[in-house]
């Protein structure tokens with residue numbers, strides 16, 4: 036139960052932060068309570084629900100299972116970093132139009148999973164989408180509108196690619 | 200007011216405004232709120248025993264830990280935090296109180312034994328391990344059967360036995376009517392124990408007001424006004440000195456419509472310490488201590504004519520209450536719901552029931568989406584299939600012969616519940632048609648086997664109690680359930696509109712739909728309406744958001760409130776324009792002469808007069824301001840309805856059930872926002888799939904909770920959510936404002952019986968009888984093996 040603190044350097048949503056934290060301090064707590072980025076939610080703290088999903092060096096990870104100190108030097112993207120203050124990201128837009136969120140507590144995690152998934156699978160089948168979404172739990176929507184949203188987001192991103 | 204015909208926005212899909220902050224991670228859920236200075240963080244020591252005497256609690260080591268402010272036991276709190284109990288006025292109910300923190304005795308695993316107060320959540324967690332509690336374990340009961348067994352350990356000695364509630368009912372001449380039936384069928388159905396599993400667990404924070412004597416309680420609840428009244432009364436505070444606010448709430452499903460001990464405690468401690476006090480639940484605590492639901496056993500006996508028509512029904516329901524009555528409903532909630540709802544869409548005129556709730560050494564049970572209805576329909580819909588099999592009738596035909604028919608409306612059912620309108624038969628026919636029922640039956644092989652898997656179809660017709668008003672709560676003994684909800688509709692000086700509603704959103708989209716309603720009724724732009732709710736200081740009193748009441752009661756009140764303000768707008772505008780108010784209409788942000796639309800005023804111009812911002816006088820006798828408050832107490836209940844038809848394939852080798860096709864027909868009367876309604880149907884149906892196929896809280900015989908993690912308590916993922924074909928029928932209520940009926944629970948209520956029946960149909964040829972959910976693969980493999988063994992034995 037050592038109270039010694041360690042220095043952690045993390046780049047979060049493009050900004051560099053240096054903080055002194057306990058070695059056992061979770062990444063989720065670091066983001067939420069040290070940096071005030073409370074969009075990353077905690078639903079289970081045991082790695083199952085996916086509400087805490089963030090991108091760690093571009094890959095999805097459970098921020099409830101990782102120590103901030105162990106990620107020294109990493110680059111993190113949270114829901115706040117997807118669109119910043121600008122217009123919604125195509126994945127966010129697709130979620131909005133498909134009514135893919137109700138309480139919205141699970142949503143930041145789903146957005147992260149979807150962004151990573153569509154980057155690797157620009158034209159997925161519904162089955163592939165279902166597979167990818169098992170990373171995250173939602174108790175409100177019954178998933179169907181989330182699946183729609185991911186299909187629609189894929190179309191939007193492809194159109195954007197094509198147009199660029 | 201149901202005859203309104205000129206809707207402009209009601210009935211249209213409008214995309215939700217709350218998405219804009221939720222999608223950016225900017226919503227403020229309980230644990231996202233800015234933390235006040237000097238905040239005290241709580242953590243609870245939980246009982247590891249189902250039943251034990253607390254011999255001693257040693258808090259010294261925990262207290263000595265840096266960052267720990269205090270450690271309190273039930274004894275330390277006895278003086279100012281007494282046990283609490285729901286107020287139930289119903290014959291057959293014997294109340295017992297629940298301690299906020301246990302004193303001397305624990306009665307279920309997870310019961311609060313001590314509370315840590317610390318400067319940080321990490322310090323509080325560290326301290327938990329340092330509290331030494333000495334227990335003397337005592338015998339425990341976990342199941343209904345064990346709780347009822349002669350000589351069973353008694354959960355609350357004062358009651359003498361474990362039956363906390365018992366009620367009976369019979370129609371006149373029941374015995375004779377039953378005896379007149381030609382065939383008698385009997386079956387016992389049961390449902391496992393489940394729970395809400397909102398992705399946001401609960402949490403609360405009490406914050407003493409720095410300049411007044413009051414306390415603000417932020418809590419993740421569905422019922423802020425009920426929570427305020429109960430806590431203020433319990434702690435002897437003036438109600439005006441407690442303000443209850445709900446931040447964004449990450450799902451409720453009924454689990455969050457109870458008053459929990461921690462909510463009382465944070466207020467009591469904030470008062471004692473003069474500091475803000477916060478507690479955030481973790482998932483293990485959620486699964487151990489939040490109310491569970493179901494764990495019902497229903498024995499249904501029916502007497503039937505050879506034509507399949509039910510002559511009489513006799514239902515015996517037992518529910519597992521857990522160790523304490525939940526607040527505010529008590530265990531009478533599920534018991535009375537199950538017996539009162541069982542007749543459902545069917546013309547059952549001779550009925551007898553008995554219901555009992557049994558105390559056990561398990562977590563308290565309470566409200567959860569569907570409340571009693573999934574159980575009731577598992578029984579009656581399961582019976583419909585059995586009648587068909589016994590009499591050689593198609594199960595759909597049995598339902599046709601029993602259902603309340605279109606010409607029967609308005610219909611009063613056998614326990615006195617009025618069904619004003621409904622589409623029971625059309626809904627059934629539509630569901631059958633959507634799934635291609637007749638073709639399926641023609642093609643279904645006698646042994647049901649297709650490509651190595653057994654195929655079957657299950658049907659569930661359901662009625663859905665919604666929008667319960669005061670009479671509906673009173674008749675079931677809920678003395679402290681207001682029944683009404685309210686709104687205050689204000690045209691502000693700038694001509695824009697604010698709507699304050701007594702409810703509390705937990706994801707249903709109230710900020711969008713209530714704005715839609717007010718904009719529709721006042722003829723203003725949707726963007727110009729702001730909705731405020733979930734705050735007892737800002738909104739008028741009301742019941743809250745649960746039991747499918749948001750749209751019926753909250754929505755109804757906003758319509759009525761808007762109409763009242765509309766009248767005042769017309770009176771003032773008529774005076775300003777020098778014309779009869781009755782000539783005036785509202786639209787486009789203006790009030791204008793129906794016959795001469797160019798002649799009119801903007802709402803802002805009217806508001807300026809109402810708020811004395813110009814030199815124009817008000818009509819004689821008119822008060823300033825431009826607002827109205829409405830308290831809407833709807834009818835006893837409003838019945839929505841629908842039909843689920845589902846086709847499954849059951850793999851006999853691994854016991855897995857695959858849902859192949861799923862049709863849902865739903866009728867919730869007047870729809871406000873179709874996309875939001877569809878979302879409710881999807882979400883509830885998939886929760887029902889979870890309850891039917893995978894979810895169950897498991898206790899061992901000694902009351903030890905065996906699956907308090909999401910690895911072990913399975914809820915559906917995207918892989919478990921089949922595509923749903925939605926059929927929509929709209930039969931407006933003739934009793935409620937604008938004909939609205941509720942929509943949140945039918946999906947779950949329909950799914951559980953439909954899936955059970957589909958599996959039952961698939962396995963009927965094997966002699967398997969499906970009587971219990973969840974139907975997990977291991978259960979199905981076991982049932983098939985047992986049926987085969989029985990056949991082999993008989994052969």
Ligand code: FES
Pocket residue numbers: 076077078079080081082083084085086087088097098099100
């Ligand atoms: S909170 Fe991290 S997976 Fe649930």
Ligand code: FES
Pocket residue numbers: 135136137138139140141142172173174175176398449450706
């Ligand atoms: S929207 Fe509520 S949990 Fe997903």
